[in-house]
Amino acid sequence: MLLIENVLYSYDPLVELSFQDISLEKNSQLLISGGSGKGKTTFLHLVGGLLTLQKGLLKLNGVNYGELKGSKLDRFRANNIGIVFQKPHLISSLTVLENLLLSQTLANQKIDKELATRLLGQVGLAHKSKAKTLELSAGQAQRVSLLRAVINKPALILADEPTSSLDDENANDVINLLLAHAKENKSILLITTHDQRVKERIKNQYLL
Amino acid sequence: MNLIRLSWKYIIERPLNTFLNVLLFGFGISIIIVLLLVAQQFKSSLSKNAKGINLVVAAKGSPLQIILCNIYHIDFPTGNIPLKDAIKLSNNRLIKKSIPLALGDSYKNFRLVGTTHAYTDLYKVQVGEGKLWSPHEEVTLGVNVAEQLQLKVGDTFHSEHGLQSGGLAHDEHHLTVVGILDRSGTVLDNLILTSIENIWELHGTHDESSPHHEDDEISTTALGISFHQDELEQKEITSLIIQYAGPMGAVRLPRMINSQTNMQSASPAYETTRLFSLVGVGVDVLNGFAYLIILIAALSIFISLYNSLKQRAYDLAIMRSMGASKRFLLFHVIIESLIISFLGGIFGLFLAHFSIWAIDYFFIPTESQMHVSPLIFSIYEIIIVGLSFVVGFIASLLPAIGAYKTDISKTLAKG
Numbered sequence: 150m151l152l153i154e155n156v157l158y159s160y161d162p163l164v165e166l167s168f169q170d171i172s173l174e175k176n177s178q179l180l181i182s183g184g185s186g187k188g189k190t191t192f193l194h195l196v197g198g199l200l201t202l203q204k205g206l207l208k209l210n211g212v213n214y215g216e217l218k219g220s221k222l223d224r225f226r227a228n229n230i231g232i233v234f235q236k237p238h239l240i241s242s243l244t245v246l247e248n249l250l251l252s253q254t255l256a257n258q259k260i261d262k263e264l265a266t267r268l269l270g271q272v273g274l275a276h277k278s279k280a281k282t283l284e285l286s287a288g289q290a291q292r293v294s295l296l297r298a299v300i301n302k303p304a305l306i307l308a309d310e311p312t313s314s315l316d317d318e319n320a321n322d323v324i325n326l327l328l329a330h331a332k333e334n335k336s337i338l339l340i341t342t343h344d345q346r347v348k349e350r351i352k353n354q355y356l357l
Numbered sequence: 358m359n360l361i362r363l364s365w366k367y368i369i370e371r372p373l374n375t376f377l378n379v380l381l382f383g384f385g386i387s388i389i390i391v392l393l394l395v396a397q398q399f400k401s402s403l404s405k406n407a408k409g410i411n412l413v414v415a416a417k418g419s420p421l422q423i424i425l426c427n428i429y430h431i432d433f434p435t436g437n438i439p440l441k442d443a444i445k446l447s448n449n450r451l452i453k454k455s456i457p458l459a460l461g462d463s464y465k466n467f468r469l470v471g472t473t474h475a476y477t478d479l480y481k482v483q484v485g486e487g488k489l490w491s492p493h494e495e496v497t498l499g500v501n502v503a504e505q506l507q508l509k510v511g512d513t514f515h516s517e518h519g520l521q522s523g524g525l526a527h528d529e530h531h532l533t534v535v536g537i538l539d540r541s542g543t544v545l546d547n548l549i550l551t552s553i554e555n556i557w558e559l560h561g562t563h564d565e566s567s568p569h570h571e572d573d574e575i576s577t578t579a580l581g582i583s584f585h586q587d588e589l590e591q592k593e594i595t596s597l598i599i600q601y602a603g604p605m606g607a608v609r610l611p612r613m614i615n616s617q618t619n620m621q622s623a624s625p626a627y628e629t630t631r632l633f634s635l636v637g638v639g640v641d642v643l644n645g646f647a648y649l650i651i652l653i654a655a656l657s658i659f660i661s662l663y664n665s666l667k668q669r670a671y672d673l674a675i676m677r678s679m680g681a682s683k684r685f686l687l688f689h690v691i692i693e694s695l696i697i698s699f700l701g702g703i704f705g706l707f708l709a710h711f712s713i714w715a716i717d718y719f720f721i722p723t724e725s726q727m728h729v730s731p732l733i734f735s736i737y738e739i740i741i742v743g744l745s746f747v748v749g750f751i752a753s754l755l756p757a758i759g760a761y762k763t764d765i766s767k768t769l770a771k772g
Contacts, residue, residue: 190770199678200766220682227680234769238675242370243363254359255680297679 150174151196151305151337156205158191168192168205169355175304178331178338180348183357189341192357193309196339198226210304227256231298231336233327235310237290239282245269245293246278249300256301268296272326288319295323299330306331308340312347320346360685364693367665374661375697378654382701383708385651386745390709390738392640392647395716398729400633403429406544406726407625409479411606414438414446414614415596420623421632427458427596428625430468430544430726433520434460437593438620444579444589446597446618451610453602454479457580459556460595462516464532466724467502469516469549471556471594473581479598480543486510487536492554492583497536499546505723508534516549516559530559544726553582553594651745654701655752658694662756666690673760674768683761690757691750698749702742709738 153171166188173179183189194200196207198214207215214225239248249265269275272292274285282290291311299306308327312320324347331338340347348354368375407428415423418435425432440457447455456479459471470476474489477497487510490497498508508514512534518525532555538545577586584592601607607624614622666673673686714731721728 191766194766194770197678199769220684223677223680223682226678232678234675234678238671238769240672240675242366242672247366251363251676252679255676255685 150208150210151339152206152208153196154206156192156195156202156207158188158195158200158203160191166191168195168357171355173337173339175337176332176335178328178340178351178353180351180354181339181341181357182343182348182354183341184343187357189357190309193232193307193339193341196305197230197232197307198222199232224257228258228301229303230305230307231301231303233291233295233298233306233308233311235313237282237285237287237294239285239290239294239297241282243282244279245274245282245285248282248293249297252297252300258301265296265300268300269293272296272322288315288322291315291319291323292326295326295330299334299336302334302336304334304336306336306338308338308342310342310344311340312342312344317346320344324350360688360692361696364689364696367669367693368696371661371665374665375700378658378661378697379700379704381650381654381657382698382745382749383704385647385649385654386702386705386741387708387712388643388647388650389741390706390735391712391716392643393737393741394709394713394733394735395729396640397735398733399727402727403629405542407629409600410598410625411601412599412610412614413596413623413625414443414599414620415623417619417621420621421628423596423621423623424625424628426460427598428544430460430470430548434595435621437595438597439590440579440582440584440592440594441589442618442620443594443597446614446620447580447599449610451602451606452599453606454600455580456598457553457582457594458596458598459553461520462518462556462559463520463522464514464516464549465506466522466722467499467506467547467549468520469496469532469551469556471551471553473553475581476550476598477538477545479600480541480545482541482543482545483539484536485539487534489536490551490555491535492552493558494530494532494555495535496532496549496551496555497538498534499538499548499550500540501546501723502549503534503537510534510536518560547724547726554584557592651748655748658697658749658752659755662690662694662753663759666756666759669760670763670768673763674765677763677765678769683763686760686763687757690760691753694749694753694757695746698745698752699742701749702745705745706738706742 151173156168157165159165181189191200195202202215205215209229214222217225240251243251246265250260253260266275266278269278274289274293277285285293312323315323327338340351410428413423413427415427416436416438422432423435426434443457454475456473456475460468462469477489485500513531515526515528515530516532540546577584611622611624614620676686710731713729717729
């Protein structure tokens with residue numbers, strides 16, 4: 150269960166962004182839309198613990214993680230939150246498979262090559278596991294970055310405009326994949342987007 | 358995918374950059390190690406060969422030259438001294454032991470040294486094969502001479518006049534090898550030893566047709582050399598190696614010799630110290646140069662880390678978003694630098710010993726007295742390689758702190 154209450158954020162003292170309270174059960178989805186500059190990304194970064202919370206409450210499965218600091222927050226994020234960004238941002242020094250394994254390492258989990266390989270197989274990239282990430286197409290790379298976010302079975306999956314730089318077919322693949330993994334792990338899925346293709350798929354919506 | 362592996366992946370991502378950094382680091386380290394090892398080996402060789410020798414007395418000339426020539430057999434003699442004066446000096450009660458040397462001949466660049474058996478006693482060298490020389494036409498070889506020239510006991514050769522190859526050969530005199538010395542690591546390994554009488558014979562100062570040749574009554578022995586009393590006036594030797602009877606010798610003998618005789622005394626301890634202080638300036642300059650290279654290497658590592666950090670901002674932010682702590686990124690960058698400096702250190706170590714081998718093989722002639730060995734290691738090498746770690750660490754600090762401070766949200770929002 151994810152609880153977001155009274156969250157406010159200001160980059161400078163005169164402008165304060167306020168966000169609606171949200172309460173989500175596990176295995177549920179929410180799509181957040183809104184024009185640019187409304188604070189979609191800020192909101193997602195706050196929920197993901199990438200930005201320090203200034204005011205408000207963030208609670209995931211009973212843990213008040215908005216109050217966690219430093220490496221405690223990092224560890225919490227590693228084990229409970231998976232984030233997908235607009236661009237894949239894969240680590241180009243590593244191979245496709247190693248990118249997934251890095252996710253396990255950073256979450257202090259056992260390195261499970263088999264799982265990583267199986268996941269790659271599911272998205273049709275088994276043959277690319279030893280390839281450098283720069284050899285992947287945009288759609289392939291985004292699928293890998295998605296796997297990287299979900300491989301540790303996080304309770305909360307955050308996706309920031311995950312489809313905006315993809316064509317229809319790839320966008321569709323990515324949405325399907327997100328929903329499938331969220332469902333399989335009973336994760337809460339929070340997506341920010343202004344992409345109509347995504348809006349059509351997720352009923353629970355909230356306009357910022 | 359541990360930290361070291363992760364850092365390694367980034368290192369091999371930039372092979373040319375890494376190559377340059379390792380090369381720079383390695384060169385700096387290797388210069389320092391080469392200087393260190395060569396100086397160390399020279400010092401140990403110098404002191405080993407001068408052991409037990411308090412003073413060398415030779416003809417007036419440069420004391421350093423006297424030491425180099427008569428102890429290390431590198432330089433040329435300053436001239437000759439009259440045997441009469443040498444004998445007179447050797448009777449001084451401040452002198453415990455005096456060993457005469459007669460130089461001037463060589464065979465294929467190896468020096469022929471006329472002396473007495475006291476010379477091998479001084480270095481405590483045993484005969485490995487055969488026996489020590491006797492006064493006439495017999496030589497005992499240093500082990501390197503025998504190996505290099507492939508001479509065995511029983512072989513004969515003609516020596517040449519002068520200390521370098523190409524001198525006039527003494528064709529009328531056969532020299533017969535009667536023995537080969539054990540290896541001692543001293544100058545004796547590279548010398549051909551014979552008697553002083555023999556050297557005189559080679560140079561024809563011994564009148565062979567003279568009737569008193571077999572007349573024992575007027576034959577006399579001094580300094581371990583036999584000669585006829587009436588020849589005393591005209592006989593000469595090159596030098597006298599002296600061991601003091603006590604500390605008073607050091608106080609009085611050098612001054613006495615230099616002022617009251619026509620000879621020159623030279624102290625090996627003093628002259629080698631002086632030699633090192635002369636060479637030391639050059640060594641210092643080279644050392645300074647080496648530290649400069651290491652400084653540049655550190656700067657180069659710093660710059661490449663700093664530059665790559667800009668390109669890697671996203672990577673770092675992404676790792677943070679995946680749960681990497683700030684400290685993880687700090688160590689990630691530091692370890693990258695440590696790996697490069699470690700490779701540089703190892704490369705430097707290898708290069709240093711290879712260079713010493715190359716110096717010895719290509720630049721020092723086999724018959725030379727001063728050799729360096731690549732197989733001698735020093736404890737200081739570990740310290741120097743350890744030092745390279747420290748330099749690598751310092752070079753990485755600023756970039757690592759930059760990585761530590763990566764603002765995840767800002768960096769990711771830009772992309």
